[in-house]
Amino acid sequence: MNTSAQSSAFAPLQNDTFIRACLRQATDHTPVWLMRQAGRYLPEYRDSRAKAGSFMGLATNTDYATEVTLQPIDRFPLDAAILFSDILTVPDAMGLGLSFALGEGPKFAHAVRDEAAVAKLAVPDMDKLRYVFDAVTSIRKALNGRVPLIGFSGSPWTLACYMVEGAGSDDYRLVKTMLYSRPDLMHKILRINADAVALYLNTQIEAGAQAVMVFDSWGGVLADGAFQEFSLAYTARVLAQLKKEHNGVRIPSIVFTKGGGPWLEEMGGLDCNVLGLDWTVNLAKARALVGQSKALQGNLDPNVLFAQPAQIEAEVVKVLNSFGKPHTGAGTGPTQIFNLGHGISQHTPPDHVASLVKAVHDHSRKMRA
């Protein structure tokens, strides 16, 4: 798929704070964006979704995907945009039949439960995901250089959870039964997923994504030992295949493992630029465990946004202070990208997001003074 002609024609980046922080370069404030920032807590998003009819109606339509991706950027001075899409587009393109029942999570019509189903899996033709790459290019054009655009995918393990369970799960019984009783099948799924995710992210980069993020949303449900073997190893397999730059511009990569706190030291060895952290992690401890090679992204509890603005500000300050003074001056050093420790709740008052973004920008400037 030739998208490089398009992507070289994009407007120059005006706010590169996020990209610089990913690369551990100094910035005049700590950049901030929020996981699921384009979402149901915004009335304008709810209007768009009503017009589109469904979540996938939004995600598969270039205009809608562009519209909702830019909504939080228009409302708040966020430092990055993230592609509006779903983490499960890749297994959908493998033919598993993704759907979203009203008020429920994602479901697959064809769960992968046995050897025959695994034998049918293959890296999908990227043409089946053209709607995603078209959205990336459209969003990048619409952003017009205001802030960088982050592309993303679910991690190989997280995709496998949904592929085997067929839906979300409380106990991951089916996928873990396969993992413990047929590790050969699980490894086969994960190899295919890793190669598919790498190709998918590289094609997003060609289409215009300026950074990419791997969401290992369910890595934290694995046992010690199993995490390293069935999640971390395949995230590493994705990273090994990722483009590090495009058209001469560096493309930072972010890995976020929800519940990954127990394995920070091991994740410090991943070949990515940024580790995303949930709210259980102490940022000072994380810096010590991860080492000097990575920026850290996170990690405010999304529920802080239900408190009043003064309390939100106090909690933002705690998170910034727990990371400590970021790098200033030339070269590279410790940097943070402010974010929530998980996706923003649909019940969040939008005004409280404004308070959060302002608090991050204001206090992080003071910390550098």
Next chain:
Amino acid sequence: MNTSAQSSAFAPLQNDTFIRACLRQATDHTPVWLMRQAGRYLPEYRDSRAKAGSFMGLATNTDYATEVTLQPIDRFPLDAAILFSDILTVPDAMGLGLSFALGEGPKFAHAVRDEAAVAKLAVPDMDKLRYVFDAVTSIRKALNGRVPLIGFSGSPWTLACYMVEGAGSDDYRLVKTMLYSRPDLMHKILRINADAVALYLNTQIEAGAQAVMVFDSWGGVLADGAFQEFSLAYTARVLAQLKKEHNGVRIPSIVFTKGGGPWLEEMGGLDCNVLGLDWTVNLAKARALVGQSKALQGNLDPNVLFAQPAQIEAEVVKVLNSFGKPHTGAGTGPTQIFNLGHGISQHTPPDHVASLVKAVHDHSRKMRA
């Protein structure tokens, strides 16, 4: 409540492996019991429950509670029994109206959401929990010294989660909104809960419990900083009030925080004998972080029990080996109590539990040879 006359009349303990391991004394094998070992995966439990009509029908009837507590002890050579009860009996005794709808989790009729509701809370009269203490005494008699009996309670924070949410929750939005916006109310609830839990556990000890366990099932959902202030501090407040011995016999205490991996170092400072660990924790790392004062309990992923016996045995060996060689000889040293990292699934084949217990006993004897 005078129960000491009864408890001094109990039969002497024949298998003290669990108690010795709690106290970091040498044993000839690693003791094993399973969280929720009396439960729906056992056909005899399902029969008892059908007779009793409901979960609380089992828990509030002395004969049924005794019957189901002993069922796994009769079936498997487990090294401890645990009181059959619910973690939410204390807020129920506070008047919040606990119920279990069929196929759903627990619910409270009167959730604690505002200042007026908090003002009404008080440490409940232990007479309202007499059914629990009667069950403890009855079970202890029925055990007749075969294995020790563990009493338990939910932690102050875990009780508060249910009291404020009114039920289980995916996001803990209501309880965290109170925590961040009205920390004064949250602290008031937690003080009352801590004093109630301490009194409740001490009364279980007087009634015959030979060890006690605090289930901090939801401590792991808290942010770093909030965990220390709203969960750990109140678990410590419980422990400070607990009886350390009864009738001249030491009563070990266990604290289990699901998802507590990020705070093992801080939990090492708790005044308890054992820390329970979930499956995300590496036992060798945990030993290093917790220090020399505590035994460790855990931590097999319950989903391992869906694999075949040979694979269950291999995973048991991994967990035992990750802890390392336990203390032998005189004095005290590192000891493990084998358990799952969370409650056993209702879908578990009972024969697989037999394989697990045998593997723990066999391999742990070899490790000492």
